[in-house]
Amino acid sequence: MAPKDGEKIRNPFPSPPSFYTHFTSYNLKLRDLWLERSSGNEHASQHELLSEFTDVPDWPLSSLQPPRVDWILDEGEFTVFGEVWPVKDKIPSLGQLGGTQLYPADPSTDRRPALLSILKSLLVTYSFLTSSLLAPPPTNSAAEIPPEWHRHTEWIAVLSQNILAAANDLRPVQARGNLELMMKRQLELRREETTALHSKCDALEAKLGELRVVAQLVADQPAIVSSKNTSNGSEVAQTIPINTSVPATGASNDDVLRWSEGI
16 A cells, blocks of 8 residues: 555664665775875875775765774674664663662672561561551542542552562573572483482392302213113113203303203
């Protein structure tokens, strides 16, 4: 839809400054040549020093100089599109935002006494607020005077802002404490898993030791096999040693497992 007369299309994002078109490669070369010939003197006439060029701009070439970073660091802030930004991101305090700060601004100071006093004041003011709501309405002569409950609500708002601001200042401490608890819990879980693995390995070692003992006993004891004599029908006991593939000593775990599977 076409805009009506008198209306202009506004861009929600700020447009770049109009002098951004000055930063061309040719103009930057003119600036470097002018600085070289003027020996750093920004007040020297650029038209005289660059007289061999016919297209020297009318605006000063010194405006093409980059900003001084050391000045920005000294001031601690810089301006972009009319807005001031700090060099280091810092959460402003309640007092810097224009509010009434009732607790110490220094984060190293213990704020618990001040917050306890704020909480008590909040409870007392709330009690006064409930009492003022039960008071009769003002007369015509006192109509211009603000009611008492209005003063109490304003003070409750100030106290609430201080409690919220102090709680927000403790967010980094809370996050650090939660991270520490999380890391301790992960360490405890890994220790528990390691203990369970060691217990399982000990049980397997004990079971393999029992299998070695059984294999040694079976290897040392001969087997008694009865055979029938076909001539007179009597049975004769014959001792036949059991041939085992497991050596008496020096058997590995794999050898014992293969031997136990073959039995």
